[in-house]
Amino acid sequence: MSVQVKVPTQLRTLTDGASEVSGTGGDVGSLIKDLDASHPGLGERLLDDSGQLRRFVNVYVNDEDVRFLDGLGTTLPEGAQVSIIPAVAGG
Amino acid sequence: MLKFASHHRRELRIDALFSLPTYVLSIGNEAVTLKHVRGLFCKECGKEYPIAPQHVCEFCFGPLEVGYDYEAIASSISRESIASGPRSMWRYADLLPTPAEGVIDIGAGGTTMRPAPRLAAELGLKKLWIKTDAGNPTHSFKDRVVSVALSVARSFGYEVAACASTGNLANAVAAHAAASGMRSVVFIPSNLETGKVAGTVVFGGDVVPVDGSYDDVNRLCAELSGSRPWAFVNVNVRPYYAEGSKTLAFEVAEKLGWRTPDAMVVPIASGSLFTKMAKGMRELHSVGLTPEPHVQIHGAQAEGCSPVATAFAEGVNEVRPVKPNTIAKSLAIGNPADGYYALGEARSSGGTIESVPEESVAEGMRLLARTEGIFTETAGGVTIAALEQAVRSRAISPDQETVALITGIGLKTIEALGATKTTRTIRPRVEEVDAALGVRGEAV
Numbered sequence: 001m002s003v004q005v006k007v008p009t010q011l012r013t014l015t016d017g018a019s020e021v022s023g024t025g026g027d028v029g030s031l032i033k034d035l036d037a038s039h040p041g042l043g044e045r046l047l048d049d050s051g052q053l054r055r056f057v058n059v060y061v062n063d064e065d066v067r068f069l070d071g072l073g074t075t076l077p078e079g080a081q082v083s084i085i086p087a088v089a090g091g
Numbered sequence: 092m093l094k095f096a097s098h099h100r101r102e103l104r105i106d107a108l109f110s111l112p113t114y115v116l117s118i119g120n121e122a123v124t125l126k127h128v129r130g131l132f133c134k135e136c137g138k139e140y141p142i143a144p145q146h147v148c149e150f151c152f153g154p155l156e157v158g159y160d161y162e163a164i165a166s167s168i169s170r171e172s173i174a175s176g177p178r179s180m181w182r183y184a185d186l187l188p189t190p191a192e193g194v195i196d197i198g199a200g201g202t203t204m205r206p207a208p209r210l211a212a213e214l215g216l217k218k219l220w221i222k223t224d225a226g227n228p229t230h231s232f233k234d235r236v237v238s239v240a241l242s243v244a245r246s247f248g249y250e251v252a253a254c255a256s257t258g259n260l261a262n263a264v265a266a267h268a269a270a271s272g273m274r275s276v277v278f279i280p281s282n283l284e285t286g287k288v289a290g291t292v293v294f295g296g297d298v299v300p301v302d303g304s305y306d307d308v309n310r311l312c313a314e315l316s317g318s319r320p321w322a323f324v325n326v327n328v329r330p331y332y333a334e335g336s337k338t339l340a341f342e343v344a345e346k347l348g349w350r351t352p353d354a355m356v357v358p359i360a361s362g363s364l365f366t367k368m369a370k371g372m373r374e375l376h377s378v379g380l381t382p383e384p385h386v387q388i389h390g391a392q393a394e395g396c397s398p399v400a401t402a403f404a405e406g407v408n409e410v411r412p413v414k415p416n417t418i419a420k421s422l423a424i425g426n427p428a429d430g431y432y433a434l435g436e437a438r439s440s441g442g443t444i445e446s447v448p449e450e451s452v453a454e455g456m457r458l459l460a461r462t463e464g465i466f467t468e469t470a471g472g473v474t475i476a477a478l479e480q481a482v483r484s485r486a487i488s489p490d491q492e493t494v495a496l497i498t499g500i501g502l503k504t505i506e507a508l509g510a511t512k513t514t515r516t517i518r519p520r521v522e523e524v525d526a527a528l529g530v531r532g533e534a535v
Contacts, residue, residue, distance in 0.1 A: 006314065055409070
């Protein structure tokens with residue numbers, strides 16, 4: 001599936017400054033692999049040594065946090081909007 | 092600093108900011124000096140960063156923390172120097188990220204802490220203190236963090252203060268912005284209590300209700316922070332913002348004659364306040380102001396949003412986000428960014444993280460009001476209910492000197508108490524008074 005991915009400022013050095021990039025994948029995990037192929041280094045920024053999403057990385061598929069869905073196994077509908085957003089504190 | 096827009100400033104209207112030219116995004120690139128601050132460091136991987144409006148490690152996405160030169164602080168700070176400082180939180184400026192050109196101080200801090208003997212007796216505690224931040228300028232502890240955040244933001248050159256808020260933060264940002272001549276743009280969940288909305292709008296600035304939960308609003312602000320030249324107090328200037336919470340710990344220790352209590356009860360939303368209480372207590376010791384702290388720190392969450400308490404009970408380190416459904420809206424953060432660290436602090440201190448039933452929140456508010464004459468908001472109700480629960484389970488023993496933090500005023504959340512219970516209305520006649528009181532069965 002081809003999807004659009006919003007990239008946070010912290011990762012834009014890897015996307016030539018682009019705030020949004022295209023990627024493909026049937027689920028979030030395969031999308032990250034695809035993004036890492038086209039933007040080398042992006043994978044290790046998002047995933048820890050065990051291949052899981054880093055603790056302070058939030059990934060949303062169509063406004064829903066993938067931790068409420070199937071995590072990296074969350075399927076991506078065609079045209080889905082994916083957002084990568086660092087965790088922020090609240091108040 | 093403050094150079095970025097001197098000739099562009101008139102173009103920086105809010106409605107013009109949605110199509111930003113790139114020059115405004117260079118805010119924060121000017122060198123800023125903060126007294127005794129060495130820089131920022133990542134709490135996860137330790138990578139160091141210069142002082143800048145940045146909150147996340149570029150490598151691992153870990154949160155950034157302010158790093159100080161404690162040796163320099165220890166050589167300049169003393170109990171006497173603090174006592175001769177202002178009566179606000181800025182008496183502890185040596186332990187805060189303090190801009191050389193001054194701070195935005197509208198009187199946050201220096202709030203009341205007093206013994207609570209009647210509540211202590213009801214709960215079976217020997218010594219209980221209530222520290223209440225209802226007396227802050229906008230009646231919650233958020234004035235402390237915002238005072239720091241906007242002081243630093245102004246030194247970076249920001250002219251617009253923004254935030255995602257569950258209400259109290261909105262009040263504090265709008266007030267501090269108004270008092271310092273900054274513009275404010277505040278994003279709130281659309282279902283907030285009326286008192287919190289009114290208490291923001293009154294200060295001017297823009298208030299934007301968002302159809303979603305706090306976590307949705309927070310996510311929106313995280314996205315906006317990458318493209319707007321605004322100081323989002325709990326996003327891009329968060330490392331500085333969060334430091335303001337430490338002043339609650341400092342005030343507790345100073346009130347106790349420069350020592351720490353045996354136990355504290357602290358509400359948990361994002362977990363930031365909780366972790367900063369622990370950090371503040373450690374700092375006081377490291378700069379020679381107090382003996383080594385041995386304080387158990389207990390966290391308080393309401394059942395309808397208790398992801399940190401759940402992780403604590405399960406003995407795991409990962410905090411699974413939840414969809415909040417709690418009466419305590421100021422604690423309704425389902426994805427608490429500092430939850431992981433709050434767990435660590437609770438466990439290492441020997442404390443607990445309590446999850447209290449939703450129905451106990453209003454009971455906690457009433458109990459504190461009835462016994463001590465303190466009207467707290469729902470978050471305070473959660474704190475009192477958690478205190479009660481911790482005492483009942485002996486997580487807090489009767490002889491432990493305990494401090495409960497009351498972080499906001501009850502007038503903002505009167506909806507939580509339901510219908511107001513009075514006697515029936517009487518005519519202004521003496522003989523009708525007894526009859527009216529008799530309706531409630533009270534002694535006359």
